[in-house]
Amino acid sequence: MLVVCGLSIGLILSAMSSKALLEEGKKRGMALTSGLSFRLGEPLLAMDLLQMKNLIDNVHSQYDDVMYIFLLDASNNILAHTFTGGFPIDLLQVNLDSRNSKPLLLATERGRIYDFKARIVLGDKNLGSVRLGLSRSDLDAQIHRQQAISLITTLGVVSLGIVLALWFSRTVTFRLNRLRKSAEEIVKGNLDVQAGFSLEKNCWEITRCEKKECPAYGDTRRRCWYLPGTLCPDCNGKEYPFKIESCRNCPVFKHNFGDELQDLAEAFDVMAVTVKNHIEELTEREKTIGKQQRLLKTIMDVTPDFITLQDRDLTYTFAGKAFCEYFGFQEKDVIGKTDFDLFPEHQADLTFHEDKQILITGHPLVKEITFERPDGRKWFHVVKVPVYDQDNSIIGLLLTARDITMLKQFQEQLVQSQKMEGLGRLAGGVAHEINTPLGVILGYSQLMLDDVNDAELRENLKIIEKQAKACRKIVSDLLGFSRHSHSVREKVDVNASIREVIALVEHAFFLNRIRIIQALDATIAPLTGDKEQLQQVWLIFYSC
Structure with missing residues (x-):
């Protein structure tokens, strides 16, 4: 060239x-x-x-x-x-x-x-x-x-330039090639390289220092002015490059400091060591983060709650397993999509305006929603909260939803049970009121049977006595059912418990032209439980 x-x-x-x-x-x-x-x-x-x-x-x-x-x-x-x-x-x-x-x-x-x-x-x-x-x-x-003349002069200048270039290549290019090879090794992933030359004397040899706890002691790859926390009197624990001014007057610096290429090679060695340390730290942090991510992913996949995460554009960046399975999606089909891509337009539009309001105001939203599904109505408790970054700026939206259908059903059953309990107390009060007239009717019918000899009249009185006893039994059952008592665990005959409840509700069903056919299994073993609470369960079933 x-x-x-x-x-x-x-x-x-x-x-x-x-x-x-x-x-x-x-x-x-x-x-x-x-x-x-x-x-x-x-x-x-x-x-x-x-x-x-x-x-x-x-x-x-x-x-x-x-x-x-x-x-x-x-x-x-x-x-x-x-x-x-x-x-x-x-x-x-x-x-x-x-x-x-x-x-x-x-x-x-x-x-x-x-x-x-x-x-x-x-x-x-x-x-x-x-x-x-x-x-x-x-x-x-x-x-x-x-x-x-021009050609001879040019050849002379070129020859002189070649001689100077050869000399320069031996004195300068050799170090540049060494630096280049070190860079190539770093590119290959080998950070254990040394571009600079070893010094004739190290800092602890020049100053005759015996402080082995100093970071520079025994380190032949890096110069002491590049290391933080050295114990030199003039360093005062400073780090490079803040300590370089105080190091310029140090005899170690004056003895070991080279030209620009040497300084570049030494800085390159420091960079390689520093990068290696940072890579090791990042590798450890990456492993820790990976473990935490896998743990978090496992938790989110195991939980039955719906969990989703959206960015400021309301694009899904995460969707939990329960959410995907409930709506019949794959996680890869949800990531990168919006509600308009996944749900009907009217539902997506309603959700869009609701979510935008949360992102603008920063106020969370808690509500209960319901869906009509082929297997019945489903209730969900939904919580939407904004997600903040380290600058306290809203960067997304977190949604959690829990299926509360069974809870709603239990609430309805509880309300019905409370209604039945109130009805039982009412029936008990009515039974107390009608029990006295029934006793009078039954008593007078029995007295008249002793005094009347007419066969037809006696037959009629026996019918009155029989029906009065039937009414007294019904009243007695109502009183027993409405009477509040402490729960007692005992052996309970399931069939007998069902028959007693049927006797209470059979007349009401008969008025509605409904006949109860009993087909009970005589081989059912007795249960251990509270007889009165079990009767309330049967009564709820018949009331439904």
Whole structure:
């Protein structure tokens, strides 16, 4: 490259000098022609042919490269010339344009010649013209000598440059190559490289320091001024580059500090060690974060609650397993989508405005919603809260939803149970009120049976007694059912418990033209529980 550049510069300079010499030759020819035309004005006006001849012969003999000179009058008649073998008439046929002041290059038997022409005027009167032929061969010889000199000079400079470059490559390029190789190793992932050269003496050897707890003690890869927390008196625990000013006066710095390349190599070594330490720290942090992410993902996938995360554009960035399974999606089909891509437009539009309000105001939203599903109505308790970053700016929206359908059903059953409990208390009160008249009716019917002998009348009284006893049993059952007692766990006959409840509700069903058919399994084993609470369960079933 150096040779090519040197030769290119030499050729350019040679071309420039050749062009300059050529232009200089042309200017010289024009000067000779113009001067001669000025001097020939007076002899031409006086028609002194001898003086004209002497003038042109004098110029012709004075300059070796002047090939010819001849003088023409205004009618282009030859008045004087320097030709010895006769005048070449062909010269009168060229360079006829009097307005062209540039020389014309002619090819002759004596070589190439520049033909210069200058008019001889006196005022506005044209007296004639003078023509001068200047040899181009002499100019070419000068140009060739100049080119040879330029080429020799260029080769000398290039040779000197090559010698200097070789010396520079041995003193500088070697360290650059070492630095390049270290960079290549780092690119390959090997951070255990050393671009700088080992020092003749380390800091603890120069200062005769015995503080082995110092970070610089025993570290041959990094210079002490690059290390934080060194125990030098002037460092005061500062870190690089804040400690560099105090280190400049240290004898260790003065002894070990090199040129710019050495400083670059040492800084490169420090960078490699620092990057290695940071990579190890980041690797550990990445492992910890990975474990936490997997743990969090497991928790979110195991929980039955719906969990989703959206950014400020309400695009899903996370969707829990329960959410995806409930709506029949795959997680990859949800990520990157919005509600308009997943749900009906009217539902998505309602959710969009609701979520935008949360993002604008920063106020969380808690509500209960319901869905009509093929397996029945579903209730959800929904919580939407904004997500903040470290700058306390809202960056997204977190949604959690819990299926509370069973809770709602239990609430409805509890309300129904409370209604039945109130109805039982009411029935107990009514039973107390009608129990006394029933006792009177039953008592009088039994007294009349003792006094009446008529068969038909006695039959009627027995019917009254039977129905009164039936009413008394119903009242007794109502009182037993409505009576509040502490829960007692005992053996309970399931079939008997069901029959007692049927006896209570059978008449009400009969009024609605409903007949209860009992098909109980006699092999059912007794249960351990509270008989009254079990009867309340059967009563709720019949009430539904």
